[in-house]
Amino acid sequence: MILALVLFIVGLLLSAFFSGTETGFYRMTRLRLVIDGLQGDRASKAMLWLANRPSLFIATALVGNNLANYVTSLAVVMGTQRLIPNGGTITDLLSPIVIAPVIFILGELLPKNLFYDAPNRLLRRFTPGLVLCTILFAPATLLLWALSQLLKMLSKTTPQELRLRLARREISQLVEEGHEAGILRPVQRTLAQEMLSVAAQPIATFAIAGSRNMRLTTDMSKSDALKLAQRHSRTLLPVEDVKQSRKLVGYIRTADLFINNEKGLPAALPMLELQADETYLSAMHKFSEAEDALGHVVDDDGNTVGFVTGRELRMALFKS
Incomplete structure (x- = not known):
């Protein structure tokens, strides 16, 4: 009976240890770990070393939880057989139900x-x-790691994607904590949350x-160009060169059509080339360097x- 009690306590402590650390792993602030490190x-x-290898930590927690469940179950069975030697099947079924709330x-x-x-x-x-x-x-964890690598190859999910999800979750928690502490106003919290939600989306x-x-x-006249800009409510319009098989050569600001006193269209400005699969955050960084430019989004074939x-991207943060 003493052995059963010892095993039950050990199993309960192991279950508490791995259940708690698993929750803490997804709740911890990585920035604080870096600063303390x-x-x-x-x-x-x-802990930071483990945080950078989430698959290893998950495998360890999985093995630990299974070990804790096995030890606890063994202790319950041993204790039941010791207390009620001739209990039979009903006792074997009721004992786990009685002890389950405690566990x-x-x-x-x-x-x-x-x-x-x-x-x-x-x-x-x-x-x-x-x-x-x-x-x-x-x-055991190496075996699980090998299995996870096989599943990763089949599902095409990289560890970087998992790290990005964890990092995004950590930043969201920091924003929530800042709002609760009164550091961030509601509009600032909303803006930060919107940035997190669209940061990884493709620019397309x-x-x-x-x-x-x-x-x-x-070869278009100023008046026709202004009508086209008004019809589509655009302040920046792309320009095609009729002498180069209607090739895109840049863009023109609607404001320049009013300022420029020449008869024809003003000189086209170079557009900002963006890949369709480029992220929102990367595109915003390029727009911050190119100032008020028109982004030309192209696929892999050009x-x-x-x-x-840039204004349309910024306005996407205020949709909600």
Whole structure:
């Protein structure tokens, strides 16, 4: 009976340890780990090393949880057989049901809530145990790692994508904490959340289809150009050169049509070339350097997908 009690306590502690650290892993602030690591904190360095290898941590937590469940189940069976030797099938069925709430509260719910509220602080304290388990479970975790690599090849999901999701979640948590602390106003929080939601989207999502009826030609008059700009409500219009088989040669600002006193169209300005699969954040960075330019979105073959301006990208952050 003493052995059953010891196994039950060990299994319960293991379940609480791995359930809590798993929650803390997804709740921790990576930036704080980096800062503490730069200051020489070994626990933060070790945790950061695991954070950069999420598949290894997940495999370790999976093995640990299974071990905890096995030890706890074995302890319950041993204790039941010791207390009620001739209990039969009904006793074997009822004993796990009776003990399940205790395991759920102490081994799952309580540690998850604790690590949810203070992930960084608790992870730093339990990092040595986590590193030790990572070393002890290495044979099993290597097998799971090989399986995950096989599944990754089949699903074509890279670790970088997982890291980006974790990083995006961490930033969202920082924004929420800043709002709760009164550092960020509601509009600032909304703006940050919108940026996170659109940052990884391809620029082709925001481009306006480049139809022929919204392009200027080099032989067009000013009045016709202004009518075209008014019809499509565009301040920047692409220009085609009729002498070069209607090749796109740049863009013209509607304001320049009023300022320029020449009879013909003003000289076309160079457009900003953007790949269709380029991210929103990358395109915004290019627009910040090119100032008020017209973005020409093309596919891998160089064909026109559409056009977009920096203002249209900025306005996408205020849709909600």
